[in-house]
Structures are given as C-alpha cells and as structure tokens.
Amino acid sequence: MRLITHNMLQCHVKACPPGQSYPLQIRNAELEALDAEFNADFVRRLIPKLDWKVLRSTAFELGVAQLPEECPAEPTEDDLQMIHKVALQTRVKEAEMVCSGCGHVYPIKDGVPNMLLQDHEI
Amino acid sequence: MDSLPKEKLEHVHVHNVYNIIAPHFSATRYKPWPIVDNFLSGLDKGSIGADVGCGNGKYLGVNPDVFTVGSDRSDKLIDIVRERGFEAMVCDNLRLPYRDSCFDFITSIAVIHHMSSPERRLMAINELIRVLKPGGHLLIFVWAFEQESRSKRRFSEQDVFVPWKMPKAIYGPASSQPNTAVAEDGGDVVYQRYYHLFREGELEEMVRQSPDAMVEACGYDRDNWYVIASKK
Numbered sequence: 477m478r479l480i481t482h483n484m485l486q487c488h489v490k491a492c493p494p495g496q497s498y499p500l501q502i503r504n505a506e507l508e509a510l511d512a513e514f515n516a517d518f519v520r521r522l523i524p525k526l527d528w529k530v531l532r533s534t535a536f537e538l539g540v541a542q543l544p545e546e547c548p549a550e551p552t553e554d555d556l557q558m559i560h561k562v563a564l565q566t567r568v569k570e571a572e573m574v575c576s577g578c579g580h581v582y583p584i585k586d587g588v589p590n591m592l593l594q595d596h597e598i
Numbered sequence: 599m600d601s602l603p604k605e606k607l608e609h610v611h612v613h614n615v616y617n618i619i620a621p622h623f624s625a626t627r628y629k630p631w632p633i634v635d636n637f638l639s640g641l642d643k644g645s646i647g648a649d650v651g652c653g654n655g656k657y658l659g660v661n662p663d664v665f666t667v668g669s670d671r672s673d674k675l676i677d678i679v680r681e682r683g684f685e686a687m688v689c690d691n692l693r694l695p696y697r698d699s700c701f702d703f704i705t706s707i708a709v710i711h712h713m714s715s716p717e718r719r720l721m722a723i724n725e726l727i728r729v730l731k732p733g734g735h736l737l738i739f740v741w742a743f744e745q746e747s748r749s750k751r752r753f754s755e756q757d758v759f760v761p762w763k764m765p766k767a768i769y770g771p772a773s774s775q776p777n778t779a780v781a782e783d784g785g786d787v788v789y790q791r792y793y794h795l796f797r798e799g800e801l802e803e804m805v806r807q808s809p810d811a812m813v814e815a816c817g818y819d820r821d822n823w824y825v826i827a828s829k830k
C-alpha cells in the first residue's frame with residue numbers, strides 16, 4: 477500500500493462512530509521504497525486531490541518525511557519530488573491499520589491491505 | 599439456488615470459485631474491452647480512481663497518467679495483481695473501505711452481476727457512487743440476458759449458474775476447500791459461478807435510483823450492458 481492509497485481509506489465497520497473512522501493509524505510498519513517514475517505534471521495535478529493534513533501526519537509518524545504544514549500553493553520542483561517520494565514511492569509492506577473510532581485492526585501483508593470484515597461487523 | 603441464503607450463495611458460488619480458479623481465470627484475461635479502454639484513456643492526467651472487482655488487474659495499467667487502486671473480494675486474484683506491481687487491496691464491493699467522494703473515476707467491470715439479490719446489487723452500485731467525487735465518472739459493465747445472435751449461449755432465466763471448466767492436466771485435481779461445489783467432466787474440474795443476467799434497462803434503472811447519479815451514456819457491447827454515469 478502506497479501512502480496515497482492510505483489517504484483514501486477509512487474504517488467501514490457498521491458500528492464505527494461517525495467522524496472517527498478516518499484516518500486509520502498505521503502501527504508496526506515495515507516500509508519499502510518503490511521505484512516509481514517521477515512526473516512533475518502528474519504530481520502537480522495530484523496535490524489538490526490529497527488530504528494534505530493526513531498525508532503530512534502519516535509521513536511524519538512513519539518517519540518518512542517532514543512535509544510543510546500547509547500544502548504548497550505554488551510547488552517547486554523540490555516540493556513535487558518530495559510529494560512523489562512520500563505519496564507514490566513509499567510503500568507499507570507489513571503493518572496493522574487501527575481505527576481510532578472502534579479499534580478494528582486491518583492487516584497489511586506483503587503490501588496488500590485486507591479490508592474484509594466479519595459478517596457481524598457489516 | 600434459492601435454498602441458500604444470499605451471502606452463502608455468493609460465498610460458495612462466487613468468492614470461493616474465484617479464489618480457486620484465480621490462476622486459470624487470470625491466464626484468460628488480457629484483452630481490454632474497447633469501451634473500457636476508451637473510458638480509461640479519456641481520463642484527465644493525475645486522476646485518482648478505483649477499479650472495484652479488478653480481477654487480475656487487466657485494466658490497471660491501461661492509462662499510465664492516472665493512479666488506480668485495484669480491489670477485489672478474492673485474495674488469490676489480488677496476489678496476482680500485486681505480483682504484477684499494481685496497487686491492490688482485498689475488499690468487498692458491498693462495503694467499500696474508502697471515504698466519501700474521494701475518487702475521480704470508478705470502474706466496475708463484470709462484477710455487479712455476481713450479487714444475488716436486487717438489494718445487494720443496488721447496495722454495491724450505491725457504494726460506487728458514494729466514493730465518487732461530484733463531477734467524477736463511473737463505468738459499470740454487467741452480463742446481459744439478451745445474448746448476441748452469434749453467441750453460443752442462450753439463457754431462459756436471469757439467475758443462473760455458469761460453469762467454469764479447469765483442465766486437470768494443468769491445474770490439478772478438484773479443490774477440497776470447504777464450501778465449494780465441484781463436479782468433474784472428463785479431463786476438467788467444473789465449478790459453478792452464480793450470475794444474475796441483466797435485462798435491457800435494468801442496470802440503467804438501478805443507477806437512476808440514486809439521487810446523486812446522472813446517467814451519461816448506456817449501451818450494449820459484446821453480450822454486456824454498460825452505463826457511464828457522473829456524480830452530481
């Protein structure tokens with residue numbers, strides 16, 4: 477799972493308290509760096525689609541990068557490189573994603589999150 | 599078929615079957631359908647989307663200028679997607695683990711026809727619409743009850759089992775996994791997949807039930823009905 481994908485994920489347990497199902501907290505993470513081609517234009521167009529606060533705090537907690545507090549309005553080439561590295565090249569290989577609302581744990585194994593729930597959680 | 603509860607029916611005749619046939623299924627899936635290809639190729643650069651029920655991920659690399667998260671209920675198919683280097687996760691279309699309005703586009707190719715009641719089909723479609731951004735686009739394909747004249751298949755009912763035959767010589771003997779219905783036919787192991795075949799207008803009608811969706815195009819292509827919709 478790349479960090480850009482984590483940016484979209486939320487807990488979907490039926491009884492999860494509204495407003496607390498996002499973002500999922502990543503614990504016990506093993507990270508790896510992917511080889512993804514950098515395309516400045518692509519990253520520039522991606523930025524407004526991201527939840528910057530969540531990307532920033534996740535990158536910080538995982539020790540990947542210290543992103544600026546505010547999403548850069550006029551990103552420099554360096555900003556774009558940094559965002560590319562954080563969102564598209566950082567992959568969580570093994571981890572647990574924990575919901576702060578209901579405590580549900582979603583495992584990530586071999587880079588793949590398993591988001592299936594038990595029947596009684598749906 | 600009617601004797602099984604809906605979740606159980608899908609478990610035995612959809613989810614377990616795809617897990618067992620994954621390598622064989624994947625070996626048969628490589629040619630993209632032109633309408634799906636066009637939809638993906640026409641997306642704006644930098645779009646973010648989800649392919650829900652992505653199978654072996656055959657559409658995930660079509661447009662390199664967009665970012666697509668592939669997902670499927672079958673972990674064995676998702677293993678194949680991951681090995682191909684695509685972004686992937688295991689999840690169920692009936693409850694998607696994505697926040698509201700976060701994707702520019704969604705594709706659902708040959709998936710909704712595996713849901714075994716009108717309520718479940720509608721629920722799956724509504725989930726696709728929920729995670730789409732206002733202004734975003736959705737493409738859904740489902741198998742048609744009305745088969746083209748040159749097609750070998752004819753159906754007399756809308757809810758059917760369609761056999762999947764796997765050559766034993768290549769893929770080995772029948773799976774002994776619990777909750778699977780198997781039969782043998784000469785050199786093949788036969789698994790029955792559940793399908794709901796859509797009649798003309800049925801898919802479109804379901805999409806129109808959502809107050810958030812606007813149907814932009816619909817049609818018939820190669821034994822399938824499709825709808826392209828946008829979110830209001």
Ligand SMILES: C[S@@+](CC[C@H](N)C(=O)[O-])C[C@H]1O[C@@H](n2cnc3c(N)ncnc32)[C@H](O)[C@@H]1O
Pocket residue numbers: 612613616627650651652653654656669670671672675689690691692706707708709712
């Ligand atoms: C006919 S295949 C199509 C795969 C791919 N979209 C393609 O066009 O090649 C149907 C897929 O739907 C998946 N599927 C069935 N029920 C599902 C569900 N409830 N949630 C997610 N995926 C599901 C199956 O595992 C299978 O991969």
Ligand SMILES: [Zn+2]
Pocket residue numbers: 487488489492493496497575576577578579580
């Ligand atoms: Zn939760």
